[in-house]
Amino acid sequence: MQIAYSLEAFLYLLSYSVNLTNLTFQDSKRGDFREMFIHHLTTNLLTLLSYSFNFTRVGTYILYLHDFSDVPIDISKMFNFLKLKIPTAIGFSLIVVCWIYARMYVFGFYVIWSVIFDTPHSEFTSITSGSELYYNTYKSIFVVALTILYLLHCYWLKLFFRMGILLVRKFETHDLSEHKDGEEYEYIRERANSLSEYDLQRLDEDSDIAMKIKDAECYYGNKIAKYFDGTAFKGFVKPGGYEVSVGWWQIEFNDGDIEDWDEKEIQAGRQLYKDVYLDENGEKNEVLTPPRRQNISQSGAGRGRVKID
Known part of the structure; x- marks a missing residue:
């Protein structure tokens, strides 16, 4: 048991140390950057302390609980990347079931409960006063660290439920904490909402949202459309510049922007149409189709428009 726990603890410490470096120094941050950072620090602390105090049995049990729910996560991500x-x-259904059972039920109502109420009393006491300071101190550290992990599990379970709603409504799956191109849905939505609250301040060319639009690009003939398809943020690009809308604000297009596009009726303020097409290589792509020009003029985009040149 000691050898197995030592090997498992070493692998966890090694992987979390590498992930901490990536979380800190990578160019684009995850949507749950702070939560993952706290999770890695807490896990490393628990691993080191449990090894120091020879709590290998409960430590191994906690590691295996986490490994149990990690397997369907990796499998589901693999299928998602393959577009199956x-x-x-x-796989997503298995994630939710395993997560609720292992990390919410067993970890919360058995592991943490046992650490708080069922752990045997320590024989270590203060030499001078005979108090139980030493016992209470190290026990409190374990309880606080395990509780932090449990709260993080609750946060990620909320993200799973939101992914489940998206799966039921559109039969689409998106990792809300780590989606493609290293950006994140939650982070972009929060930025978009904050911009609308602060009177839609101008975005710099190097801002996070601007970089997101540059990364999410697809080709429509000789035109380029770049957009983020979320509930709070949509954008469109043309050669030489582009404009985006935040929140419910409509996108404004200049002369010549909608030439060669299929005209479709849409009310001002409503979301744009999404077209699926095959490019010259036979690959399927999606693009947002702009509304008719007469509807654009009704959108009042002068106030709600954010322009990136």
Whole structure:
């Protein structure tokens, strides 16, 4: 047991140390950057302390609980990257079941409960006063660290439920904490909402949202469309410059922007149409189709428009 726990603890410490470096110095941050940073620090602290105090049995149990729910996560991500929707949906269902059972029920109502109420009393006492300061101190550290992990599990379970709602409504799966190109849905939505609250301040060319639009690009003939398809943020680009809208604000297009596009009726303030097409290589892509020009003029975009030149 000691050898197995030592090997498992070493692998965890090594992987979390590498992840901490990536979380800190990578160019684009995850949507749950702070939560992952706290999780890695807390896990490393628990691993080192449990090894120091020879709590290998409960430490091994906690590690295996986390490994149990990590397996369907990795499998579901693999299916999602391969764009296999049905296996991804099945894997996502397994994630939720394993997560609730292992990390919410067993970890919360058995592990943490046992650490608080069922742990045997320590024989270590203060030499001078005979108090139980030493026992209470190290026990409190374990309780606080385990509680932090449990709260983080609750946060990620909330993200799973939101992903489940998206899966039911659109039969699409998106990792809300780590989606493609290193950006994150939650982070962009928060930035978009904050911009609307602060009177839609101008974005710099190097801002996070601007970089997101540059990364999410697809080609429509000789035109380029870059957009973030979220509930709070949509954008459009043309050669030489582009404009984006935040919140419910409509996108404004200049002369010549909608030439060669299929005209479709849409009310001002409503979201744009999404077209699926095949490019010259036969690959399927999606693009947002702009509304008709007469509807654009009704959108009142002068106030709610954010322009990036």
